[in-house]
Amino acid sequence: MSAQSVKHHHRLISKILKDAVKWDFIVRNVAEAVTPPKTKKVEMQTWNNEQVKRFLQKSRDTVYFPIYQTAISTGMRRGEVLGIRWQDIDFDNQLIYVRQTLQPILKQGLTFKEPKSGKSRSITRNGKLN
Template sequence: MDFNLKLKSNYSTSYIRKMHQLLNQAFSQAVKWKKIASNPVADADPPSVIYEEMSIWSLNEINEFLHNCKGERHYLTFLLAIYTGMRRGEILGLKWSDIDFNKKTIHVNRSVASIPKEGYMFTTPKTKNAIRQIPIPDFVLNQLSIQKKVQDDWKELVGEMYKDYDLVICTNTGTFQDPRNVIRVMKRIIKRAGVSVIRFHDIRHTHASILISEGVDIVKISSRLGHGNPKITLEFYAHLLPNSDDSIADILHNAIDSNYK
């Protein structure tokens, strides 16, 4: 496989590496089954992963955005993104049965994706680690309770036309919310709030950066984001970690000095 052609076709480096991994596994199995003599991709070198440049909001920008977002249909959508770090598809696929109001947790069990000629459908998360539980504060729980009451009003108003998929984020008739509409609303509010222009996925990066700045353990952040391995989280957000090199010399000296005496 010519990986350079894939790069020229604007495939991401991470996607190409995943493609290489799957092909390598498939051909290795074919060799074991004696279907082919050798693995044609075993010696191929996929490109190193180049992580996309991320843009994040400051705490002031988050507050300004949410202030300008109040009263909007997607206020809860953006609130969940900021407070949980969930992906857009995961938020749009969230069901009320996934919310544990007693334990104050959200269970991420699925996502929503657009399937050509099929429309919007529930899909399984990207990896087994993406199936996770996310603790949430009382503030978010209260907003979820408000949304539930609003939906009950919709059901009563619409009657039999309401299609109850148990979705937390949905249209007035209970159907899937168009992800593109979320982006349109976000762009409009960003302009009104006068905050930095970022993508929806950058809200996830903002969530992670706040946790890192507050000193939360990287393993816990990785679990919250649903990454397959803390190494992925560390590589992606390493530049946001505080530089503590200056204190290493003193730590080493104090450890040796305390035993030397």
């Protein structure tokens, strides 16, 4: 497992055991005796302009092209792009309103949720926020 995964699991187990101590199920949180690994900052690898152009050319004839084009030209996240409805697009002002995201929920399938921030926002064609 990656250090980030171990850290996440440690945090979860620690919280569970902390609650168990609080509820008098156990006397001590043994997770407090463990130091999770430090995570390293990994620089994100992004495509250069030539790689983006090549990808869009290769995907032009696929059903997914509009999704790819929207994500690349606006910088929107996958769930945000997949959550767009016709009512979220303002063609006159060239705006897309991010009002919901499409997210997979374990044992439920796909569901629409409000954005992480809890607020909608608008994005211009070049990806700038309004």
